Amino acid sequence: MDAEPANSHNTANSHNTANGDGWRRAGGERPTTGADRANWAGNYTYSGVIVEPESLDEVRAIVRSGRRVRALGTRHSFNALPDSETLVHLGRLPSDPVVDAERGTVTVGSATRYGDLARFLHERGLALHNLGSLPHISVGGATATGTHGSGDDNGTLSSAVAGLQLVTADGDLLEVDRETDGFDGMVVGLGAFGVVTRVTLEVRPTFDIRQDAFTGVSWDRLIEDFDAVMSAAYSVSVLTRWSADVIDHLWLKTLVTESTPDLIDATHLGAVAAPTWELSDEQPSNLTPFGVARPWSELLPHFRLDTTPSAGEEIQTEYLVPRSRIREALRSLRLIGARIDAALLITELRTVAADRLWLSGAFEHDVVGVHFTFVPDVDRVNAVVPAIEEILLPLGGRPHWGKHFLATAPDLGPLYPRLEQWAALVETYDPRGVFRNRFIEERVLGG
Ligand SMILES: Cc1cc2nc3c(=O)[nH]c(=O)nc-3n(C[C@H](O)[C@H](O)[C@H](O)COP(=O)(O)OP(=O)(O)OC[C@H]3O[C@@H](n4cnc5c(N)ncnc54)[C@H](O)[C@@H]3O)c2cc1C
Numbered sequence: 001m002d003a004e005p006a007n008s009h010n011t012a013n014s015h016n017t018a019n020g021d022g023w024r025r026a027g028g029e030r031p032t033t034g035a036d037r038a039n040w041a042g043n044y045t046y047s048g049v050i051v052e053p054e055s056l057d058e059v060r061a062i063v064r065s066g067r068r069v070r071a072l073g074t075r076h077s078f079n080a081l082p083d084s085e086t087l088v089h090l091g092r093l094p095s096d097p098v099v100d101a102e103r104g105t106v107t108v109g110s111a112t113r114y115g116d117l118a119r120f121l122h123e124r125g126l127a128l129h130n131l132g133s134l135p136h137i138s139v140g141g142a143t144a145t146g147t148h149g150s151g152d153d154n155g156t157l158s159s160a161v162a163g164l165q166l167v168t169a170d171g172d173l174l175e176v177d178r179e180t181d182g183f184d185g186m187v188v189g190l191g192a193f194g195v196v197t198r199v200t201l202e203v204r205p206t207f208d209i210r211q212d213a214f215t216g217v218s219w220d221r222l223i224e225d226f227d228a229v230m231s232a233a234y235s236v237s238v239l240t241r242w243s244a245d246v247i248d249h250l251w252l253k254t255l256v257t258e259s260t261p262d263l264i265d266a267t268h269l270g271a272v273a274a275p276t277w278e279l280s281d282e283q284p285s286n287l288t289p290f291g292v293a294r295p296w297s298e299l300l301p302h303f304r305l306d307t308t309p310s311a312g313e314e315i316q317t318e319y320l321v322p323r324s325r326i327r328e329a330l331r332s333l334r335l336i337g338a339r340i341d342a343a344l345l346i347t348e349l350r351t352v353a354a355d356r357l358w359l360s361g362a363f364e365h366d367v368v369g370v371h372f373t374f375v376p377d378v379d380r381v382n383a384v385v386p387a388i389e390e391i392l393l394p395l396g397g398r399p400h401w402g403k404h405f406l407a408t409a410p411d412l413g414p415l416y417p418r419l420e421q422w423a424a425l426v427e428t429y430d431p432r433g434v435f436r437n438r439f440i441e442e443r444v445l446g447g
Contacts, residue, residue, distance in 0.1 A: 039075045039082075043315055043378065043404070046072070048085045054092045056173065059195055062088055064171035069434055071195040073111065073141020076134065077402035078316050080439040081145070081190060088195050090140070099124060099203070105162050107200040110140025114157075115305035118297035127206040127295075130154040130235065133302040133348075140196045145402035146188045146320075146360040148369060149300060150253075150350030151235040156362055159355040161187045163200030168193065169430040182425045185418065188359040190401055190444065192426045192435050208256035209234065209299040212264045213290045214271035217247050221270045223330050229269050230351045230368075235300060238349040242337030248346070249274055253300060256293050313376035314345060317385060317404045318369055319397035320352065320361030326368045332391045333370070339387060343380040345373045358418035359444075361398040370397070374404075382406065409446025419444075 037046040050072060053059045063069050070084035090111040097108040097120050106126070108117055114128075115135025121127055130149035132142060141147075148156040163177035164186060176183055177200070186193050222229055222238065230236050233252035240247035250271055254264055266272075274290075286307045288299050298304075321329045333340065340347075348371040352362045361367055370392065374381040385406050389397075398415045399405035413419055423445050430436070 039077065041078055041314060041316075041376065043078060043376065044080060044083075046083050046087055048083060048087050050087045050089060052089050052092045056093070056167070056197060059088060059090070059093075059167050059197065060171040060173065062086060063167050063169065063195060063434065067434075068437065069195070070191045070437060071110075071140060071144075073138035073144075074113065074136060076137045076141065077145060078404040079402070080437070081401060082141075083439065084435075084437050090195070090197060093197065097121075099126065103162075104203055105200050106203050107163070107165075107198055108139060110196045110199050111138050113138060113305070114142065115297075115301065118300075119305075121203060122206050122295045122297040125206050126203045127297070128157075128201060128203060129160055130157065131296075131300040132157060133237075135301040135303065135305040139199050139201070141402075143187060143199060144189050144191055144196065145400065146357070146362070147400075147402065148320075148350065148352045148362070149235055150237055150352070150369070151233075152231050152351050152366075153353055154235065154351075155353045155355045156188075156357070156360055158187050158357055158360055159353075159362075160202045161199060162202050164196050165198040166194040166196045169432055169434040173197070182421075182428075184356050185358040185422045185425045186429075188357045188401070190359065190440060192440055192444075193429045194435060207296050208293050209296050210254045210256050210260060210264065210293040211288060211290050211299045212252050212254070212266075213274040214250040214252065214266045214269075215246070215248065215274040216272040217250055217270050218245055219247060219330075219334065220245075222247055223327055225269065226326060226330075230349075232266060232269060233264075236351065237302070238347075240347050240349075241344060242334055242340045242347065251290075251302075260293075315374045315376055315378065315381050315404050316371065316400075317374060317381070317388070318371040318400035319388070319392040319405075320367040320400065321370050321392055321395055321397040323351065323366040323368055325395040326370075329368075329370060329392060329395050329397065333388065336384075336387050336391075339384050340372070343374050343377070343384050345375060347372050358422050359401070359416060361400060363398075363416065363418070367398075369400070371400075371403075378404075408443055409441075412444065413446065 068085040072082045072087040072089045093109050095109040095112040097106050099106050113136055132147050132149050143158040143161050146156050146158050165175050168174050234255040235253035237251040239249040288304055350369040352367050354365050355362050
């Protein structure tokens, strides 16, 4: 009955690879219909039919059809979360961004890519508070999984959601906002409340960011001075492997104000400027530029919108660890550093401010995103993920909903104090289980 084929955790090397390379080389978007039903990484093939309705009425008719349905964004998640009998991609509905200057919001079609929205807003003197590393992901898909960028004061991208328009299980069109009961449960909704057609996000005046790369910070210094390092800029990323003594890179995205110096100095953190050739061996032009100041829309993401994203085939895993436990977490992970590095391309550490969204990784406390970009070999990845989860889950680490993880509902239940309320809310909105799938049942709800 539920749509989730046996490939959910194991196809990183499989039949999708050729297609994946093809579309990335072309620099385009993955086709959303037809035979290609793989996700972005090529490690999961959706079992259902992908449809692209051209009107809201069509979306409503699809949902009313009695089949199991789920929304599909830009396919950047690494697991079976979006899968269903019918996967609805809204790329043919108008993006149609509408700014409400009085409320300080923009409302946009949910399939809109963050990078496109960012450009639109900057041209109008506006900004979002933050962006993820990749500007190619959809607003609907990113906010449904608690996607985040970095910065001590920056909440998840979901935390900016002020309203949703969605097609619910009976095909009705519903508008909800912060005044709606249960709204905090619906935002990081994992697609379980319906097909979100439009999203309203808080905006602020536009701003400039300066991006600089450093190296030379020792692991010991990072752990000891974690707060100083992570507060060194508006958005900070530590990129590293685990077994060396020194971290690879520290990327600082500094808010440009009148007093921002021409050269950013990080010697107080034991850091020296990184030679630019070190930034990426293979495709340096994929990355947003360093050593320059530009609008937020260009420098908050790591990757450029107009190039093919990321370096190639990979599997990503991430745990949102309570900031209060991060030193323990990092020390323990360092003890198995060689095992992690055997399957690792790169780790990234980012800070995320607490929010009130029930299923957010940052629900009610500040967290650190401990991210692993692994090689695209699920056996090698799964050889080390249990050891990582053994360390991070007891410390309160919540797996990123859009990334690869092995924990199941019994492991996750204790990490989400509002999970029972979330389940009850889902039941209220979707008593027939139109938007449920095996992933939601096994990984989130349990039983
Ligand atoms: C290269 C790369 C870089 C990444 N960088 C980051 C990062 O910096 N920070 C971070 O936190 N994550 C990051 N991610 C993870 C990514 O942000 C999430 O997986 C996100 O969910 C992807 O959005 P999507 O549009 O591709 O969603 P999909 O993968 O298509 O769907 C994910 C979930 O969202 C639901 N969904 C999608 N659209 C809708 C809708 N309209 N209505 C209701 N539900 C919907 C789906 O049903 C599914 O449950 C990255 C992923 C990749 C591949």
